[in-house]
Amino acid sequence: xxxxxxxxxxxxxxxxxxxxxxxxxxxxxxxxxxxxxxxxxxxxxxxxxxxxxxxxxxxxxxxxxxxxxxxxxxxxxxxxxxxxxxxxxxxxxxxxxxxxxxxxxxxxxxxxxxxxxxxxxxxxxxxxxxxxxxxxxxxxxxxxxxxxxxxxxxxxx
Amino acid sequence: xxxxxxxxxxxxxxxxxxxxxxxxxxxxxxxxxxxxxxxxxxxxxxxxxxxxxxxxxxxxxxxxxxxxxxxxxxxxxxxxxxxxxxxxxxxxxxxxxxxxxxxxxxxxxxxxxxxxxxxxxxxxxxxxxxxxxxxxxxxxxxxxxxxxxxxxxxxxxxxxxxxxxxxxxxxxxxxxxxxxxxxxxxxxxxxxxxxxxxxxxxxxxxxxxxxxxxxxxxxxxxxxxxxxxxxxxxxxxxxxxxxxxxxxxxxxxxxxxxxxxxxxxxxxxxxxxxxxxxxxxxxxxxxxx
Numbered sequence: 001x002x003x004x005x006x007x008x009x010x011x012x013x014x015x016x017x018x019x020x021x022x023x024x025x026x027x028x029x030x031x032x033x034x035x036x037x038x039x040x041x042x043x044x045x046x047x048x049x050x051x052x053x054x055x056x057x058x059x060x061x062x063x064x065x066x067x068x069x070x071x072x073x074x075x076x077x078x079x080x081x082x083x084x085x086x087x088x089x090x091x092x093x094x095x096x097x098x099x100x101x102x103x104x105x106x107x108x109x110x111x112x113x114x115x116x117x118x119x120x121x122x123x124x125x126x127x128x129x130x131x132x133x134x135x136x137x138x139x140x141x142x143x144x145x146x147x148x149x150x151x152x153x154x155x156x157x
Numbered sequence: 158x159x160x161x162x163x164x165x166x167x168x169x170x171x172x173x174x175x176x177x178x179x180x181x182x183x184x185x186x187x188x189x190x191x192x193x194x195x196x197x198x199x200x201x202x203x204x205x206x207x208x209x210x211x212x213x214x215x216x217x218x219x220x221x222x223x224x225x226x227x228x229x230x231x232x233x234x235x236x237x238x239x240x241x242x243x244x245x246x247x248x249x250x251x252x253x254x255x256x257x258x259x260x261x262x263x264x265x266x267x268x269x270x271x272x273x274x275x276x277x278x279x280x281x282x283x284x285x286x287x288x289x290x291x292x293x294x295x296x297x298x299x300x301x302x303x304x305x306x307x308x309x310x311x312x313x314x315x316x317x318x319x320x321x322x323x324x325x326x327x328x329x330x331x332x333x334x335x336x337x338x339x340x341x342x343x344x345x346x347x348x349x350x351x352x353x354x355x356x357x358x359x360x361x362x363x364x365x366x367x368x369x370x371x372x373x374x375x376x377x378x379x380x381x382x383x384x385x386x387x388x389x390x391x392x393x394x395x396x397x398x399x400x401x402x403x404x405x406x407x408x409x410x411x412x413x414x415x416x417x418x419x420x421x422x423x424x425x426x427x428x429x430x431x432x433x434x435x436x437x438x439x440x441x442x443x444x445x446x
Contacts, residue, residue: 001160018158019158019159019160019202020158020192020198020199020202022189022192022193041190041193041194042190042193042194043186043189043190043251043252043254043255044339046252046254049254055257056253056254056257057254057257057258058186058254058255058258060189060193061184061185061186061189061190061255061258062185062189062258063160063182063185063188063189063192063202063204065160065162065202065204066182066185066204066206068162109253109254127253127338128253130252130253130337130338130339131251131252131253131254131255131338131339132252
């Protein structure tokens with residue numbers, strides 16, 4: 001089956017996609033975009049979070065054919081060339097990255113939170129990130145990073 | 158495997174008529190897990206994600222008709238004022254990513270006894286609209302569930318929508334789990350006050366082969382509730398006991414049958430008290446009669 005869609009702003013066509021395959025598999029194995037991580041394959045861990053038509057979803061739970069004609073933005077599409085997105089900068093500065101496996105999903109999910117709620121409360125941050133597991137248990141630093149990115153955005157002219 | 162992508166409801170019904178064994182997929186939060194883990198290899202996948210009719214809601218004859226594909230996120234944000242019990246249950250589903258994709262229609266299709274939307278659908282007298290090329294059937298939620306992960310759908314039928322009246326009284330949903338997110342219910346309970354009928358609706362989740370009402374508990378309240386006074390503690394306790402007796406839970410990895418029965422009695426008593434307090438206080442936005 002052929003799947004044509006927009007990935008990180010560019011039109012892409014992928015052939016010979018198996019009908020039961022996930023969007024995550026297409027991104028990682030057929031398109032060379034390994035940023036979205038493959039862990040639980042059942043929506044439990046959030047490490048494959050991507051934007052689908054502007055909404056964060058678990059790419060492992062989207063059938064490849066469901067993405068046809070739609071727009072996908074992965075963690076690779078957050079930075080503007082060499083310039084990191086503010087949420088990525090905040091993760092670096094706050095030390096919110098340990099092994100790094102959960103980071104791509106957290107970045108996309110946190111990016112969406114700050115877009116929707118520029119000044120999130122701690123409760124809102126926790127709720128927004130509730131579906132992203134970090135098994136290094138580095139949650140405090142992750143919360144700090146989201147607070148930092150939100151504060152910088154609020155302070156920006 | 159075939160992957161069918163109908164763009165209209167009529168096309169979807171025609172596809173189901175041609176391939177009665179097709180597996181419909183909407184948000185994918187159940188179906189994709191089965192595919193990823195090799196638990197299912199359907200000959201045909203039928204993507205309902207392009208059918209705009211399924212993601213809309215409307216009001217007809219004073220009732221809400223909500224498309225089967227409306228996501229939990231939309232239920233919370235767009236319908237929370239009119240269907241507070243269902244919105245509370247929707248907030249407990251998975252994570253934000255799951256709520257962005259999962260839908261009440263998917264919950265009904267999967268018909269897991271642990272599905273979070275079932276108890277408020279039962280307590281709120283929801284009716285499920287299903288359709289095939291043969292026609293439309295309206296099935297009350299009370300009759301919709303027939304066994305573990307089995308519902309009343311016949312070959313070729315798809316779930317089009319569910320119908321519910323906007324709340325006329327307070328509604329509450331309560332769920333037991335190990336944390337606040339990503340939890341499959343150990344057990345759950347929904348209560349809905351229908352003051353204009355002096356009646357209370359109930360729904361039990363994850364404590365029987367199917368979601369079910371606590372009919373004897375509802376009947377008890379119909380006889381014993383004094384709608385003009387405070388909630389009698391003895392009445393609330395007996396209500397909890399009758400809800401406990403309505404359950405038929407099993408021991409499994411998430412909890413024991415005994416724990417589920419106990420938790421249901423507590424949740425029933427508490428949710429009734431919360432709803433009653435709101436009713437007595439005439440809380441705005443809950444449409445208290």
